[in-house]
Amino acid sequence: MDYPLGDEASGPLVFAPVAVKPRHDGWTAERQRAFIAVLAETGCVSEACAEVGITPRSAYRLREHPKAKAFCEAWDHALSFASARLTSIAFERAVHGSVERIYRNGELVEERRKPSDKLLMWLLGQVDPAGFGWLNRMPGGAPDLSYYKLQHARKQMPKELRKLSDIDGDDCPAVPNRASDLDPYEEEQPA
Numbered sequence: 001m002d003y004p005l006g007d008e009a010s011g012p013l014v015f016a017p018v019a020v021k022p023r024h025d026g027w028t029a030e031r032q033r034a035f036i037a038v039l040a041e042t043g044c045v046s047e048a049c050a051e052v053g054i055t056p057r058s059a060y061r062l063r064e065h066p067k068a069k070a071f072c073e074a075w076d077h078a079l080s081f082a083s084a085r086l087t088s089i090a091f092e093r094a095v096h097g098s099v100e101r102i103y104r105n106g107e108l109v110e111e112r113r114k115p116s117d118k119l120l121m122w123l124l125g126q127v128d129p130a131g132f133g134w135l136n137r138m139p140g141g142a143p144d145l146s147y148y149k150l151q152h153a154r155k156q157m158p159k160e161l162r163k164l165s166d167i168d169g170d171d172c173p174a175v176p177n178r179a180s181d182l183d184p185y186e187e188e189q190p191a
Contacts, residue, residue, distance in 0.1 A: 043082030
C-alpha cells in the first residue's frame with residue numbers, strides 16, 4: 001500500500017509511529033501510516049482497520065500505548081480531516097438527497113432522490129448555531145431582550161429600587177443612601 005504523506009507541515013500522516021515489537025501481522029510504521037490515511041479519508045476506525053488488516057481492538061490498544069502520543073495526535077488530526085469531508089457529504093445528502101429505489105415484481109421501476117430537511121436543519125444548527133441553532137433560541141423563561149423591552153426595564157429600575165426600603169441606609173453603609181444614586185439615567189430633580 002502506498003499512501004501519500006499529506007502536507008509536510010501539518011498533515012495527519014506526519015508523525016513518529018509507535019515503536020512496537022516487530023511482527024509480520026503487527027503494527028509496522030507503514031501500517032500505522034496507512035491506518036491514519038484511511039481514517040482521515042473515512043472517519044471510520046473499523047474501515048481503516050479492515051484496510052490495513054488489523055482489528056479495531058488492536059488499534060485502540062495501540063492508541064493507549066504509553067509511547068503512542070504522536071499516534072494519538074495523528075488519530076485526532078485524521079478525525080478532524082474526516083469530519084470536514086463528512087460534513088460536506090452530509091450537506092450533499094441533505095440538499096440533493098439519497099437515492100431511493102422503487103421495485104415492482106423484482107424489477108427496478110423508479111429511482112429518485114429524496115432530500116432530507118431534518119438533516120439540513122440539524123447541519124445548519126451545528127455549523128451556524130447563532131443563526132440557526134441553539135444560540136438563536138432563548139431558553140424557556142428567559143427575558144425578551146428586544147430594544148424596547150430593555151428601554152422599558154431601564155426606566156422601571158429606579159422605581160423598583162425605591163420600593164426596596166426595608167433597611168435603613170445608615171445600617172448598610174455599602175449601599176448609597178438615595179435610590180437616585182443607583183440610577184445613572186435619572187435626571188436631577190429640582191429641590
